[in-house]
Amino acid sequence: MPDRDQFAAWYRGPTRRRVILAGLGALAAAPFRTAMAQSRVVIQNGETAPIPIAIPPFIPGGPNDTEAANGIAKVISDNLARSGLFTPVDPPAFPERITDIDTAPQFGGWRTAKAQALVVGQAKKQDDGQIQVGFRLWDIETQQDMVDRAFSSPPQNWRRIAHIISDQIYTRLTGEQGYFDSRVVFVDESGPADRRIKRLALMDQDGANLRYLTRGAELVLTPRFSPSSQTITYMQFGQDDPQVCLFNIETGQRDVVGNFPGMSFAPRFSPDGQSIIMSLQEGSNANLFVMDLRTRSTTRLTDTEAIDTSPCYAPDGSQLCFESDRGGKPQIYVMPATGGEAKRISFGDGTYSTPVWSPRGDTIAFTKQSGGQFAIGIIKPDGSGERILTSGFHNEGPTFAPNGRVLMFFRDPGGESGPSLYTIDISGRNELKVATPGYASDPAWSALLS
Numbered sequence: 001m002p003d004r005d006q007f008a009a010w011y012r013g014p015t016r017r018r019v020i021l022a023g024l025g026a027l028a029a030a031p032f033r034t035a036m037a038q039s040r041v042v043i044q045n046g047e048t049a050p051i052p053i054a055i056p057p058f059i060p061g062g063p064n065d066t067e068a069a070n071g072i073a074k075v076i077s078d079n080l081a082r083s084g085l086f087t088p089v090d091p092p093a094f095p096e097r098i099t100d101i102d103t104a105p106q107f108g109g110w111r112t113a114k115a116q117a118l119v120v121g122q123a124k125k126q127d128d129g130q131i132q133v134g135f136r137l138w139d140i141e142t143q144q145d146m147v148d149r150a151f152s153s154p155p156q157n158w159r160r161i162a163h164i165i166s167d168q169i170y171t172r173l174t175g176e177q178g179y180f181d182s183r184v185v186f187v188d189e190s191g192p193a194d195r196r197i198k199r200l201a202l203m204d205q206d207g208a209n210l211r212y213l214t215r216g217a218e219l220v221l222t223p224r225f226s227p228s229s230q231t232i233t234y235m236q237f238g239q240d241d242p243q244v245c246l247f248n249i250e251t252g253q254r255d256v257v258g259n260f261p262g263m264s265f266a267p268r269f270s271p272d273g274q275s276i277i278m279s280l281q282e283g284s285n286a287n288l289f290v291m292d293l294r295t296r297s298t299t300r301l302t303d304t305e306a307i308d309t310s311p312c313y314a315p316d317g318s319q320l321c322f323e324s325d326r327g328g329k330p331q332i333y334v335m336p337a338t339g340g341e342a343k344r345i346s347f348g349d350g351t352y353s354t355p356v357w358s359p360r361g362d363t364i365a366f367t368k369q370s371g372g373q374f375a376i377g378i379i380k381p382d383g384s385g386e387r388i389l390t391s392g393f394h395n396e397g398p399t400f401a402p403n404g405r406v407l408m409f410f411r412d413p414g415g416e417s418g419p420s421l422y423t424i425d426i427s428g429r430n431e432l433k434v435a436t437p438g439y440a441s442d443p444a445w446s447a448l449l450s
Contacts, residue, residue, distance in 0.1 A: 050085055050086055051087070051116050052117075053088055053117040053118070053169075054110060055073050055076055055089075055119045056094055056097070057070045058120075059098060061122060062124065064125060065125055068123045068155065068158045071159070072121065072133060076162050076166045079162070079180045080169065082206070083170065083406070084429060085173075089113055089115045093114070098120045101122050101134060107143050117146075125155065126152065130152045133151050133161045133165070134150035135149060136148045137168075147168055147169070164180075176405060181449050182204075182449060183204055183225075184408065184434075184443050184446070185213075185225060185232055186203075186421060187200065187223065188201040188212065189441060190216075193415070198219055198220050199212050199215065200214040200220050200234060213247055213249070219236070220235065221234065221237070222266055222267070223444050225446045226269045227447055229447050230249050231249065233268070233276055235265055235266075242264055242265060245257065258298075263281040266309050268313070270337075271314075271315055272317065276291050277289070277301075277311045277313065278311070279309035279311065285307055287300060287302045288302045288308050300339075301320075302342070308326070309324075310354050310355060312357050313337060315357060316361065317337055321333065321355040322335075322355065323354065324342070332355045332379070334364075344383075345381065346366070346383065348368065349371075350369050353366065353369070354366060354367045354397055356398055356399060359400055360404035363378040363380055364381060365400065373393060376388070376390050376391075388428075389426065396441075401445050402448045406426070409421070409443070410440060418439025419441040421434035
């Protein structure tokens with residue numbers, strides 16, 4: 001039996017590898033408008049033309065609403081800027097001070113400020129203690145409002161409202177689903193390299209509202225969200241064999257899925273959230289098994305003398321991708337979700353690991369090791385169109401945003417330094433470091449919360 005540090009090194013080695021916002025109701029002041037905007041992000045062949053968008057501070061309904069009003073506008077601006085598809089206009093260029101969201105803006109002045117879209121909003125605390133936030137999205141060229149909505153929620157959830165508004169703006173101007181109203185679970189790491197403490201941590205996709213889910217008494221690895229976003233599955237390694245666990249975010253309850261002979265690792269939910277697929281080690285080999293969470297019965301999917309691991313379902317549940325060294329070195333394979341013949345889809349130099357299927361269903365992300373470099377890339381399920389998005393030492397563990405446009409991964413420089421989280425667009429542009437309190441690895445992105 002290896003100790004926990006040996007196990008972590010083996011597992012992470014190059015050859016192995018809707019929470020509903022309480023009280024948030026949509027109070028539609030007006031439906032989505034049907035007019036097509038001239039100000040629309042152009043996404044073609046991986047190249048983008050970011051749209052200049054102005055986001056003035058929201059109007060406070062009273063003296064106690066200023067902090068939330070300013071904060072909502074800033075979160076929206078930060079979200080859109082971080083996507084790489086929008087360029088917020090600098091406040092000194094604003095031609096007017098917005099005092100009424102129901103009054104048409106000075107379109108000529110905003111056009112002079114180079115804005116193509118304008119977001120105006122108001123935040124007001126109501127008599128029942130709820131905060132009501134309304135906003136309008138204006139197309140400067142056509143002089144029409146494209147979105148006119150309002151929401152109410154407990155005041156402490158104002159950041160959540162900002163993320164939802166960001167998603168609506170993003171969707172209206174790109175034609176794609178947003179991804180801002182989502183969470184990321186990851187492994188928080190602290191302490192010296194030879195005595196690293198690892199805890200499960202949960203945060204909003206922008207790094208806010210961080211909280212720890214475990215205390216660090218056991219080694220934790222590879223957390224993954226249920227499609228419901230309320231439950232996480234992960235590996236726990238204490239004094240006994242590695243265990244596959246479930247953690248309910250809302251209640252804090254932890255359950256062990258089952259005790260298996262040998263090592264179990266790389267658990268991941270099925271698209272319907274009713275099953276977990278995982279890899280179980282038997283001697284020197286490992287095969288894929290799926291467990292029905294209702295009956296706790298397991299079904300074997302592969303039976304080889306190789307190491308099959310890191311399984312991930314296609315979003316429709318019909319297929320799964322996984323990593324296997326059955327061909328001599330780790331590569332990516334695709335097979336029916338019920339088992340059967342597996343087709344190898346990776347054929348480049350080096351080794352491939354940690355495959356994960358895009359929510360769009362059109363690509364699979366992976367980690368590739370070749371020539372001393374660790375790259376994050378994507379490939380189509382039929383093996384065509386392989387593209388490397390970023391390369392360096394040591395990149396690993398990609399996870400898709402809910403809309404499939406952005407990937408998060410971790411980079412570990414080694415030595416006394418620790419890993420950090422990064423995001424990158426699937427075009428290979430806009431690589432950004434994600435702020436976390438300490439070292440961070442093994443990220444997993446949730447589905448949209450609403």
